[in-house]
Amino acid sequence: MYPCISAVQHLRRLRGGAQAHLLLATDGNCYVTKFQNNPQHIKVLANEMLASRLGLALGLPIPQVVVIEVSEWLIEHTPELRIQLAGTQIPCWGGKQLGSLYCGCPGMTLDYLPHELLSKVSNVADFARVLVLDKWTCNADGRQAVFYRKKPRSLRYTATLVDQGYCFNAGEWTFPDFPLRGVFANNCVYQGVTGWESFEPALTRAEEMSCDAIWRCAVDIPKEWYEGDREGLERLVETLFRRRQTIRRLISIFRESARRPFPNWRDLTHCPEIAILESHPLTQ
Numbered sequence: 001m002y003p004c005i006s007a008v009q010h011l012r013r014l015r016g017g018a019q020a021h022l023l024l025a026t027d028g029n030c031y032v033t034k035f036q037n038n039p040q041h042i043k044v045l046a047n048e049m050l051a052s053r054l055g056l057a058l059g060l061p062i063p064q065v066v067v068i069e070v071s072e073w074l075i076e077h078t079p080e081l082r083i084q085l086a087g088t089q090i091p092c093w094g095g096k097q098l099g100s101l102y103c104g105c106p107g108m109t110l111d112y113l114p115h116e117l118l119s120k121v122s123n124v125a126d127f128a129r130v131l132v133l134d135k136w137t138c139n140a141d142g143r144q145a146v147f148y149r150k151k152p153r154s155l156r157y158t159a160t161l162v163d164q165g166y167c168f169n170a171g172e173w174t175f176p177d178f179p180l181r182g183v184f185a186n187n188c189v190y191q192g193v194t195g196w197e198s199f200e201p202a203l204t205r206a207e208e209m210s211c212d213a214i215w216r217c218a219v220d221i222p223k224e225w226y227e228g229d230r231e232g233l234e235r236l237v238e239t240l241f242r243r244r245q246t247i248r249r250l251i252s253i254f255r256e257s258a259r260r261p262f263p264n265w266r267d268l269t270h271c272p273e274i275a276i277l278e279s280h281p282l283t284q
Contacts (some may be wrong), residue, residue: 005099006069007033010078015111018044018165019083021092022102023068031068031099034165035092036224039085041171045098046225046233051164052100053217054240055133057209058202061126062161067222068099096222103160104148111146113157119188121147122156127189129202130161134182135250136206136243138175141166143184173236175243177250179257193262196248203247211241 009024018038023031036042048065055062072094075081082089103109113121127143134143144163149156169176184190192198215237226233255262 004069005031005066006071007031007074007097010074010080013080016163018163021081023070023099025068025099030102031066032063032102032162033068033070034098034100035070035083036095036097037083037090037093039083040165042224043168043171043173043226044165046221047167047170048098048100048163048165049221049225050218050236051133051137051139051167054137054206054209054214055130055161055164057213057217058129058133058205060130060133060161060202061123061159062164063100063103066099066101067096070094070097096224098225100162103146109146109148110157111144113147115186115188117157118186119191120156121189122150122158124159124189125192125198126159126161127184128193128198129200131183131251131254132199132202132206132247133164134167135177135254136240136247137164137167137182138169138177139164139167139182140169140176141182143182145184168236173232175239177253179254180259183254183259183261187259187261190261191264194264194266199251206247207244209241209244211237214240 006026007023008026011022011024011030014020014022014032018034018040020032020034020038023033025031034045034048036045038044052062052065056064070081070092075091075094081092083092118124127145130143133139141163143161145159145161147157147159150158168174196203218233218237221233223230255265
């Protein structure tokens with residue numbers, strides 16, 4: 001079940017709507033920690049764990065996720081462990097929280113790169129592959145990433161794909177698909193996309209994933225993270241299983257959007273999805 005990891009030290013508050021905190025844990029690693037009483041929704045913890053595990057199964061560079069126990073003692077003795085809400089500060093809740101393994105060295109990771117550096121990211125091709133996950137899970141947020149240098153003197157950055165909390169439409173667990181949901185803000189990361197092969201192996205892995213494999217990613221999520229709604233979790237897994245066969249269509253709809261993200265796609269007129277796109281309401 002849950003690995004026995006506990007927080008031992010608060011390092012700093014992090015930016016973002018979930019008001020996560022960077023904590024040092026008993027295993028010696030640092031974790032970006034989202035709390036149950038974050039301002040977004042308690043289900044973003046369940047979403048983060050499920051979507052991250054799916055992404056890892058697809059071979060994407062996504063941080064490992066864990067259940068991290070945060071004690072009441074640490075919260076009481078750490079004034080920074082607070083949530084800002086409606087002009088007031090309330091203590092973070094104790095108990096089981098969501099921890100994402102921090103990549104790089106604290107203070108050396110960036111959440112923004114200019115255009116000229118983005119196109120030179122060492123694994124820039126993963127931005128196309130993560131579309132498989134974001135369209136499959138209906139990520140209602142833009143695609144988020146952080147960047148770090150694997151070696152201090154390296155001239156190139158590596159991207160890690162973070163923040164899956166708004167997959168499954170955040171706390172709603174619905175799938176309102178729109179062309180520009182779940183995509184990265186800058187088209188330059190998609191310049192290398194030339195066809196369906198650019199989404200492999202993630203695309204085939206998603207399309208061939210069994211219901212049991214999806215369920216294994218969800219089965220041990222703490223029940224308090226989805227408010228004890230076991231039937232809702234089961235329906236979510238079943239919906240994901242059915243949606244595997246819609247991934248290509250959803251990517252195609254993005255391809256035909258006003259963004260025109262894939263200028264180097266080959267043989268566009270021979271693509272079998274075009275006939276579907278012409279009649280789809282989202283492209284009208």
